Amino acid sequence: MLSPVVVGVDGSAESLAAAAWAAREAERRERPLRLVHAWEGHPRPGEREIAHAARRHLALRALRQARDRVRAECPRLRPVDEQTEGPAVPVLLKAAGEADVTVLGSRGLSGFTGFLVGSVALGVVARATCPVVLVRADEEAADEHLPAGDGGASTETGYRDVVLAVDVHDVRDEVVEYAFEAARLRGARLRAVHAWQAAGLVGAGPGPGPGGIGPVQDAWQGEEWLDLLQAALRMWRDKYPDVDVLSTVVEDRPTTALVRASTGASLLVVGHRLAERPLGPRTGPVTHAAIHHVTCPVAVVPHL
Template sequence: MLAPVVVGVDGSTESLAAAEWAAREAVRRDRPLRLLHVWDWHTRQGEGVPASATQRYLARQCLRRAEDRVRATCPDVRLYEQQIDGPATEALVKAAEQADLLVLGSRGLNGLAGFLVGSVALGVVAKARRPVVLVRADEDDGDEHLPTDDGASSTRTGCRDVVLGIDLNAPCDEVVAFAFQAARLRGARLRAVHAWHAPGPLGLGPGDIALVSERERADEWQDFLSAVLQPWHDKYADVRLVETVVEDRPGNTLMRAATGAGLLVVGHRLTERSFRPRIGPVTHAAIHRAGCPVAVVPHE
């Protein structure tokens, strides 16, 4: 069987929105959808404590609500459900290993739960070796599509841009491939964005090209971006590509580019350190500040 799109559901509005988004993505990818509930999602009991009958009942209710929501909006998806024991972060990371991608809501039920679920989501992003997509509570099908001429939301218009944040100091094939595929599946335009900075007073910084004028340096970065993306554009010739380089901080540049986008794609470099995996500042900013779904693609 093809690896499924897996979505973690916990009963929150965020996880229900994530389930809808995951269902649409599963149909686009021609993959089955697995609704996954982790019993100790909110870490209310110790590791290894069996789920009670009440927990199992609530888990079934949670999965049923998610299934009803998915069936109502995406009836053609191939769907199945699963309940597993926690801890949540470890369970979701393990589930991601057998997934095409993992989808999570980006907030929880309330202030306390939101903090805990947010911590789970960040932990999963830091450790997962498969792409993870984070979806906010107010995301719906219309948000993936361009507005009509009068500004109204519609599901009949074309899809909004996919935005790729690319670091030309260390471009990564996995991240670029994910973005091109996402754009192709949607019939959307792909906007590839790189932020650069001029050398400081002490000389060239890492990745700076030369001590030349800002206009020349911008042109160099633009040429470099085109050269990096050309093989991928040749492979995905049907994808409309827009390449942009900006002199600014990467986080600010990505947030501006993601305004009005349908999906933001960023990378996350995996490390061999087993203690306290960390997320880079640009990816961290994207997760917390972007208004659209954010796909975090791991790479070595």
């Protein structure tokens, strides 16, 4: 049986947008869709039975609303739903362990660029062993597509770019493959972005060349970064010959470059190293900034 696209639902606008995006992704990937809702089924100390029943009613309503949204988005899709007793993060992580992709909602900041990412989403992103996609509350199907000829929104036009964040010093196959496959499924262009900073700037990384020790001071060295990026992607371009790839190097901080590059994209793909840290699992600075500040859905792909 094919592993499903899993989406966490709780009745919020964020989770309904996530359910709609997950439904479209399930159709693109030709996989089943599974709706998961976590609720504390056991009455708390001193909690009356009527309150317990109310919590169960809210769980059923959240799943019903998600099913209705999926049906409106993808009428032919028949999702399977699941309500599980327990804290949300462990429940969703268990479901993610059986998933092809897990999708969660994240609120867009009205009037600003970015996400309000709650503890549940961050907890799942930090620990999940499958890709996790974060979707804003106001995400619409048309947002994935290029505008129509008159400039209006459309779902009949081609897809916007899929953007891939690449560190040429640490290229991870899982992350690159996910991005190429996402672009293939959409018939979209893949824009691979590597950011570098000139030597002497705070946070500057090593330069190109043998041993990665050459200082990046002249504009021409941007061409060397581009050569490294293209070399890192060559195998994947051969494997996905139908995917149009635009390789881009940017002299800027990685977080700033990704926010700019993802503006107007259908999806941003970033990597996340699965490793225990002193304060427990957490995302790295670039991934953390990406999931808080970009305006399109963000796919966080784990790797070792």
